[in-house]
Amino acid sequence: MGGEPLLYSKRRFKEIAELLKTHSDKITRVTMQTNGTLLNKAWLSFLTEHFPSLQLGISCDGPSSHDALRQDYQNRPSLKDVESAFRLCESENINIGVICVVTRSSLERAAETAKYFAAWSCIKAVKLVPCFDYSGHAEPGTRRREKLAQLIYTSRPEMLPWAITAEAYTRFLASFSSAWQSEFYRHYILEPDITIIRKFSNASVNHCHYSAKKCGHVLTLYPDGQVGACDELCKSDIGLIPTHRFNLEGFTERVAAFSNDAVVSRLQQACQACDYYSVCGGGCIATRRRLAEHGREAAYCQHRITLINNTSALIEATPC
Ligand code: SF4
Ligand code: SF4
Secondary structure (H helix, E strand, O other): OOOOHHHOOHHHHHHHHHHHHHOHHHOOOOEEEEOOOOOOHHHHHHHHHHOOOOEEEEEOOOOOOHHHHOEOOOOOEOHHHHHHHHHHHHHOOOOEEEEEEEOHHHOOOHHHHHHHHHOOOOEEEEEEEEOOOOOOOOOOOOOOOHHHHHHHHHOOOOOOOOOOOHHHHHHHHHHHHHHHHHHHOOOOEEEOHHHHHHHHOOOOOOOHHHOOOOHHHOOEEOOOOEEEOOOOOOHHHHOOEEHHHOOHHHHHHHHHHHHOOHHHHHHHHHHHOOOOHHHHOOOOHHHHHHHHHOOOHHHHHHHHHHHHHHHHHHHHHOOO
């Protein structure tokens, strides 16, 4: 689930639980990504009861970066609410994953961020996600904070003020991975490192950036009751479907039509001739398309190749 799912009512959540049961043979895992600010004991009990196998993720960008961008409509910072959610998960013995978006304000803070996550016993997985936002626009119907909208519309057209380059992300990840490998690997698993290691071992992986299971395998539930594909894509790519009209076959057909888009199919064809495909898996369709639109297609591939080469060197240097 995406957007902010805890804005959704519990009654509608029960309907989703019923919908998932009717497709249980086709669903491999159910995840929910929340900003954590509304998570409380009642929600945790409800989710545990109705979604017993749910993998809960909380978004947190680290101690020095989180509040720079994640503010509410009154421009109030949100890290203290996220930390309350972490404390609650610890007291209820709920394990969680964290998605940490790497923005410009994070770049010099890799080791500090790696250490911060290790201090929370509920955090068992950290997934680093680069913020490759090269241009910004509001989807129809999206509300934006005034300050944020100003930043978007007055920034340089080719890059938003919080976005990072593929090269900067590669350096950040090298530094974070180094801290994690030397001190924190017992506290949490780190993505994308673990997935790349699994790919080298020919083990199965869930991470869609590294797997053949991409956009047709991710559904996003929006707080207004509609279902769409992964929220990295534009809503218009696959379209939104009201929950009560959703069926998996129709959704799969829409995704297949999207894959025939000229840019998307050209990007996917490029992978077939690439020596790194067996490990790389082709990356994120939405991000590659965004970078390709800004002439940075080669930079995207180069950062994947560097990550893979760095991990390969690490495996070779690690005693059996
Ligand atoms: S858009 Fe990217 S993140 Fe979303 S499902 Fe497709 S590959 Fe995965
Ligand atoms: S490096 Fe680029 S072309 Fe090669 S497999 Fe990865 S995404 Fe595809």
